[in-house]
Amino acid sequence: MNNNERLIIAFSESLNINPAEVRDELAYNSIPQWDSVAHMVLVAKLEGEFDVMLEMDDIIDMNSVGKSREILAQHGVVF
Amino acid sequence: MNWTFSKYQVLFRPVDKQDIEQLRVWRNRDDIRSNMLDQSIISEQQQVKWYESLSLRSDRYHFSLVFREQLIGYANVSLSGDSGETGLFIGHEKYRGSFLALCVGVALSDFCFNELKLEEIKATVLPHNSAAIRFNEQLGYKTEEKLPDRIIMTLFYEEFLNSRKGMEPLLSRFQKN
Numbered sequence: 001m002n003n004n005e006r007l008i009i010a011f012s013e014s015l016n017i018n019p020a021e022v023r024d025e026l027a028y029n030s031i032p033q034w035d036s037v038a039h040m041v042l043v044a045k046l047e048g049e050f051d052v053m054l055e056m057d058d059i060i061d062m063n064s065v066g067k068s069r070e071i072l073a074q075h076g077v078v079f
Numbered sequence: 080m081n082w083t084f085s086k087y088q089v090l091f092r093p094v095d096k097q098d099i100e101q102l103r104v105w106r107n108r109d110d111i112r113s114n115m116l117d118q119s120i121i122s123e124q125q126q127v128k129w130y131e132s133l134s135l136r137s138d139r140y141h142f143s144l145v146f147r148e149q150l151i152g153y154a155n156v157s158l159s160g161d162s163g164e165t166g167l168f169i170g171h172e173k174y175r176g177s178f179l180a181l182c183v184g185v186a187l188s189d190f191c192f193n194e195l196k197l198e199e200i201k202a203t204v205l206p207h208n209s210a211a212i213r214f215n216e217q218l219g220y221k222t223e224e225k226l227p228d229r230i231i232m233t234l235f236y237e238e239f240l241n242s243r244k245g246m247e248p249l250l251s252r253f254q255k256n
Contacts, residue, residue: 029176029210036181036217040249056088056252060177 003050003079007072010049011065014042024066050077080140084194086186087253089179090145091154098143099130102153105170114208116229144183146174154187161198163191176210182253184218185243192236200234218242 001009011026012019015033028034034042039062043054046068052075054062062068069079083092094102103126105111112118121129133141138159144152144167151174154167165187169180191197202220204211205228212222212230219238224231243250 027176028178029213032213035213036178036249037245039178040246043249059249059252060174060179063177 003072003077004069006049007046007065007069007079010045011042011068014038014045022065024064024069026065028063046072050075052077080137082140082142082190082194084186084190086189087179087182087250088146088255089151089183089186091142091186091190092145094130094133094141094143094153096130098150099126101150102126102143102170105152105168108170111168111170114205114211116203116205142187144169146171146179151179152183154183156187156191156195158195158197161196162201163195163197163199164201164203165191166202178249179253181214181217181246182250184214185246185250188218188234188239189243192239198236200239202232202234204230204232206230217246 008019008022011017011022015038017031017033026034028039043059043062046052047054050072052072054071058071062071073079081093083090085091100123103121103123107120112120133139138157140156142154143150144154149171151171152167152169155165157164167183167187169175169183174180188200191200202215204215212232215232215234218234219242220232220234221238222230223233
């Protein structure tokens with residue numbers, strides 16, 4: 001499984017949505033499933049999955065799937 | 080009334096005259112104004128008049144929200160006995176729709192319950208503003224009344240504590256060490 005697939009599964013499991021719904025444009029708070037509590041679950045999931053520690057700025061900036069990929073890339077995750 | 084406090088690295092301070100033009104520009108933006116009860120465009124003159132009236136009311140708190148020394152938005156609390164009504168908007172593009180907005184909502188609710196000792200907080204939301212309804216629900220608000228042109232939501236301390244508890248692991252990262 002490549003990192004992109006792992007990212008999609010992390011989102012899908014944290015937000016409890018179908019993997020097909022995990023697209024770059026999907027934004028925080030744009031669907032009921034991606035609320036603040038799910039955001040918390042997502043942060044923990046991404047940190048565990050990719051072995052990174054997200055900073056406060058990352059958590060604020062992580063407002064879409066695409067942006068999350070960018071942030072993980074800044075932490076050395078290769079997509 | 081004047082009050083300054085800081086939580087989750089967001090400074091809530093009295094509105095300064097230097098803030099009011101930026102607040103007016105944000106307030107007049109379509110995406111913000113369209114979610115207000117009063118959707119009229121505010122003129123510079125009206126804004127100055129509003130600013131000059133702030134010190135006259137002892138039952139209102141008006142805050143400029145500052146994060147990392149940048150103005151990011153506005154919040155208020157209007158008192159009515161043991162009840163209060165809150166309003167807020169994040170105008171700064173970088174922080175609109177971000178987790179920081181929720182930090183502001185939690186901090187403002189905390190201020191209402193723990194400093195002002197209010198028994199309940201109310202929020203009036205336009206029916207089309209599903210983002211604000213969801214935002215309030217995340218804080219623990221429940222819909223009290225659905226009117227054709229507005230929804231009245233109420234937050235009690237117990238529900239707020241339950242909601243905040245669930246968010247604490249992430250919120251704690253926003254506390255300054």
